[in-house]
Amino acid sequence: MDNTTTTTELSLFEKIGGMDAVLAAVDIFYAKVLADETIKDFFDTTDMVAQKRKQTAFLAYAFGAPLQYTGKNMRDAHAPLVEKGLNESHFIAVATHLKDTMEELNVPAELIAEVMKIAGGTKNDVLGL
Numbered sequence: 001m002d003n004t005t006t007t008t009e010l011s012l013f014e015k016i017g018g019m020d021a022v023l024a025a026v027d028i029f030y031a032k033v034l035a036d037e038t039i040k041d042f043f044d045t046t047d048m049v050a051q052k053r054k055q056t057a058f059l060a061y062a063f064g065a066p067l068q069y070t071g072k073n074m075r076d077a078h079a080p081l082v083e084k085g086l087n088e089s090h091f092i093a094v095a096t097h098l099k100d101t102m103e104e105l106n107v108p109a110e111l112i113a114e115v116m117k118i119a120g121g122t123k124n125d126v127l128g129l
Helices: 012-015 018-035 046-061 074-083 088-104 109-120
Strands: none
Touching: 012 018, 012 109, 018 046, 018 088, 088 109
């Protein structure tokens, strides 16, 4: 008898609850972002329906969903915001809202740490560094 077992490691996307969880997170996240006086002006001319759709696709992809992300890269997508003054304090504010969103959704701390590692890995591109 063969005692080997095959285990498939779940992606972060699956661990946090799949597309339903990502959709909920994006809604809560943008409510926080748009209520934040320090960053909301960056979204003054943004089509938020389209923005939420892009953010959902990006997060799902970044978290390991089995789909292709076809949006702009982080550097190109954020270049106009950098020209408007986007800086590290704004990045930290957004990251904090993402962390708070995950906590509000009762995502386990170890998964939040994974989310924040992914978010932190985008900093240089987002800020054009």
